[in-house]
Amino acid sequence: MLIPHPLLGPRDAREFTVMGDAGMIDRPDPAAPDAADRFYEYVYLRDNPAGVHRELWFHEYGDRSWLVVTRNTLTHEIVAVELASDVSAKREKSR
Amino acid sequence: MTFSAMRLLRESVTGHRGWKPLWRRPGPKPRYDIVIVGGGGHGLATAHYLSRVFGKTNIAVVEKGWLGSGNVGRNTTIIRSNYLLPGNQPFYEFSMRLWEGLEQELNFNAMVSQRGIVNLFHTDAQRDAYRRRGNAMLLSGADAVLLDKEKLRRMIPFLNYDNARFPIKGGLWQPRAGTARHDGVAWGYARAADRAGVDIIENCEVTGFRRDAGKITGVETTRGFIETSKVGVAVAGSSSRVMAMAGLRLPIESHVLQAFVSEGLKPTIPGVITFGAGHFYVSQSDKGGLVFGGDIDGYNSYAQRGNLPVVEDVAEGGMAVMPMIGRARLLRMWGGIMDMSMDGSPIIDRTPVEGLYFNGGWCYGGFKATPASGYAFAHLIATDTPHAAASAYRLDRFAGGHVIDEKGVGAQPNLH
Numbered sequence: 115m116l117i118p119h120p121l122l123g124p125r126d127a128r129e130f131t132v133m134g135d136a137g138m139i140d141r142p143d144p145a146a147p148d149a150a151d152r153f154y155e156y157v158y159l160r161d162n163p164a165g166v167h168r169e170l171w172f173h174e175y176g177d178r179s180w181l182v183v184t185r186n187t188l189t190h191e192i193v194a195v196e197l198a199s200d201v202s203a204k205r206e207k208s209r
Numbered sequence: 210m211t212f213s214a215m216r217l218l219r220e221s222v223t224g225h226r227g228w229k230p231l232w233r234r235p236g237p238k239p240r241y242d243i244v245i246v247g248g249g250g251h252g253l254a255t256a257h258y259l260s261r262v263f264g265k266t267n268i269a270v271v272e273k274g275w276l277g278s279g280n281v282g283r284n285t286t287i288i289r290s291n292y293l294l295p296g297n298q299p300f301y302e303f304s305m306r307l308w309e310g311l312e313q314e315l316n317f318n319a320m321v322s323q324r325g326i327v328n329l330f331h332t333d334a335q336r337d338a339y340r341r342r343g344n345a346m347l348l349s350g351a352d353a354v355l356l357d358k359e360k361l362r363r364m365i366p367f368l369n370y371d372n373a374r375f376p377i378k379g380g381l382w383q384p385r386a387g388t389a390r391h392d393g394v395a396w397g398y399a400r401a402a403d404r405a406g407v408d409i410i411e412n413c414e415v416t417g418f419r420r421d422a423g424k425i426t427g428v429e430t431t432r433g434f435i436e437t438s439k440v441g442v443a444v445a446g447s448s449s450r451v452m453a454m455a456g457l458r459l460p461i462e463s464h465v466l467q468a469f470v471s472e473g474l475k476p477t478i479p480g481v482i483t484f485g486a487g488h489f490y491v492s493q494s495d496k497g498g499l500v501f502g503g504d505i506d507g508y509n510s511y512a513q514r515g516n517l518p519v520v521e522d523v524a525e526g527g528m529a530v531m532p533m534i535g536r537a538r539l540l541r542m543w544g545g546i547m548d549m550s551m552d553g554s555p556i557i558d559r560t561p562v563e564g565l566y567f568n569g570g571w572c573y574g575g576f577k578a579t580p581a582s583g584y585a586f587a588h589l590i591a592t593d594t595p596h597a598a599a600s601a602y603r604l605d606r607f608a609g610g611h612v613i614d615e616k617g618v619g620a621q622p623n624l625h
């Protein structure tokens with residue numbers, strides 16, 4: 115599997131470690147009244163879809179950047195790749 | 210039709226024309242007391258024990274493909290009870306005991322072969338950890354023997370004892386562990402359940418659950434609606450997809466695990482061997498092929514096929530422990546979809562939907578669990594109380610922090 119890295123071009127999947135669902139970026143507010151429940155969901159529950167899935171990949175043996183890879187779990191086709199830092203910067207702006 | 214030596218003799222002199230199909234091919238009836246979703250090892254075993262042990266009748270097993278098309282027919286067939294934690298080890302030892310009486314109980318040759326498993330250790334610290342695990346096994350009533358290097362060398366001479374990076378210093382041996390013929394297990398349970406009147410309905414996919422006031426009233430399938438008040442779901446890699454139809458999100462990710470088999474060789478490997486410094490396990494099938502595997506690929510997948518980095522990793526593991534494997538040619542490789550849970554341990558429990566029961570999260574170790582999983586799930590469905598050996602496998606254990614994490618790696622399924 116080749117991962118089209120936004121800065122480095124196509125890279126072999128073995129250079130990466132996979133963290134899982136990109137929802138990990140959205141950490142719950144620890145001060146919220148329902149924080150315990152939200153953290154349970156954040157840490158343990160997953161959508162685990164058969165189809166398009168957004169996930170975090172870490173370029174461990176490369177430039178050590180975090181990527182958000184949008185990938186089809188039924189075909190392994192990669193639909194989009196973004197830098198995780200761009201994704202969270204965009205999110206900050208829209209807040 | 211009962212299998213016996215007499216029967217075999219009679220068939221062999223009459224040209225084997227008297228063998229009959231092992232189970233019927235019924236269509237779905239409009240109503241059942243209990244519907245089991247998933248015709249893999251666990252679903253079929255559940256149906257068998259529901260009728261044999263708990264006296265239930267009017268049961269259906271609905272399977273979306275053909276019987277045994279999932280992981281039960283794709284695994285590397287290792288059965289063992291060599292776990293450490295109190296929530297796990299008694300359950301797997303219960304399973305081991307059921308394996309030991311399985312073929313008589315089912316009147317079916319599942320080729321259960323107690324040829325033993327050796328987990329190799331490579332450092333003093335690892336030896337101590339295995340000693341502790343061996344003691345946990347003994348406490349549960351299982352068998353465990355710690356072998357030093359010399360004893361191990363006499364038993365398995367061909368290992369790479371003097372590997373500079375990972376010298377082999379000994380192993381933890383469970384003599385009662387071994388292998389079983391995976392699809393034989395599915396067929397044996399299917400035949401026994403069918404003979405007890407269970408309808409096994411193949412090519413019938415569950416597409417939804419009908420509920421009324423929070424209670425199950427039936428399942429929608431590709432072959433029509435089936436009315437029932439109790440549904441047991443045992444669909445392994447499809448757990449999240451199926452339970453999502455009942456509005457549940459699970460502590461599970463689906464990952465692909467690959468397996469490999471070499472060309473047939475003369476008997477060389479006495480039992481099952483696992484590498485302690487990487488992930489590699491190997492045994493030899495009765496046909497002579499070396500059956501081996503290693504890590505999951507590590508990314509979410511429903512594709513039932515893996516990628517080359519893991520193939521290379523598994524091959525490297527094999528070469529590190531037994532360099533002679535490099536002379537064998539690889540015949541086939543394939544993949545299956547694992548229901549990887551957040552602590553590496555399974556779930557057998559009720560759900561917030563009344564009448565809906567869930568069995569899953571087996572990771573890559575559910576084949577050995579097949580008998581106990583079926584037994585405990587049948588107990589839960591029949592009596593609405595958990596079986597003693599499976600009482601730790603609660604769905605809500607993650608919320609309360611009561612995880613059963615053998616490896617201690619946390620909520621990262623691709624590390625379990």
Ligand SMILES: Cc1cc2nc3c(=O)[nH]c(=O)nc-3n(C[C@H](O)[C@H](O)[C@H](O)COP(=O)(O)OP(=O)(O)OC[C@H]3O[C@@H](n4cnc5c(N)ncnc54)[C@H](O)[C@@H]3O)c2cc1C
Nearest residue numbers: 247249250251273279280281284285287415545575576577
């Ligand atoms: C390569 C590989 C190696 C393994 N090695 C070992 C090993 O050495 N030892 C060990 O203990 N375990 C091993 N395992 C794990 C073990 O095979 C599984 O944990 C176990 O088989 C899962 O339970 P099952 O048999 O019920 O699953 P399955 O056989 O997968 O049964 C689930 C069934 O549910 C059906 N289904 C799914 N969705 C629906 C639906 N909507 N409606 C109806 N039916 C549906 C599927 O078609 C499938 O037949 C291995 C697995 C793999 C893939």
